[in-house]
Amino acid sequence: MKKTKRLGRGLEDISHYFISRNQAIIGEHSSLQDSSCQRHYKSVSIVDMFNPQRGAFLAATVGMELSQKGIKVLLIDADLRFPGIAFILGLSVPGFSFEHYYQESYEPSDIVYTGPYGIKLLAPHLNKNDCTSQGPAEKSLMIDTLISIEKEIDIVIIRQTEDFINPIIDEALFVVPALTTSLLSLYKAMKKFAIGDDRKMAGVLVSDAEDEATAFGVFENISNCTEMSCGVRPFFLGNLTNGQGEGSILNPLCISNIASRLTEISLQNREITSKKRLFFEKIRLLANVDDVTPEEMKCLAAMSNSIFLLKR
16 A cells, blocks of 8 residues: 655645745744644754764754753764764763663763753763663663653753664754765665654755755755655755855854754643653663563453453
């Protein structure tokens, strides 16, 4: 059966909000009013596959801007190529993996550092082995600690390039290069993120375009492809950088667009009164995907007993 093409929880093309420099706020977007979206606690990923230094600077800049506004932010640096968010925030963090923090000289809470304006940073590298290599007791203690920290947070921002974490990410902001040679690799990454779940939301930040019109043209090309292949049409967040190469600087308008988007998500998360689907609870599920918990066993056993009694 052919998959019905959708815009992702009512996500429509909101690119017209960003054609004019006088319209940087996207809070009126219809998807933000969706009741199912409002009941869902969101974590957001920032993906910059081609410039790790820029990706770290982008995540840190947006995180600090939100923190200055009173938004409680937890940054997770899951880009192992250049885990430089701590350096940019001015934190003296060793950058160990989770394995280091299982040693007796550390408390589980030592894994999170506090930076400027109260921003929180998960210091260690986050990779799949860290989630699965420890025994159940140690792993459970660490994740319980992270869950307790996350409950006080408005939004979790993950900087990533690895796709192992995609199943538990609800929204990702992709830095899309204007250069054709890199566009194909980025499109494949977006496709891996969105495929199989057209409720996922994706934002596009075009980098190194000559002007805004060129950036919008790149966005149109890639969004047409993602909508055709997996039923997800991204939204446009502007031209991220002015110029090309190492000397590129982040466009303040684009940073404002991202901050506006994440502020809306953060404020929605605050309003959720029912149980939130926390990021680290989903990490626990991802790490234990092959295990069956005692609660699940109890539920399955009860179901089996009910079927047995019915047959009698």
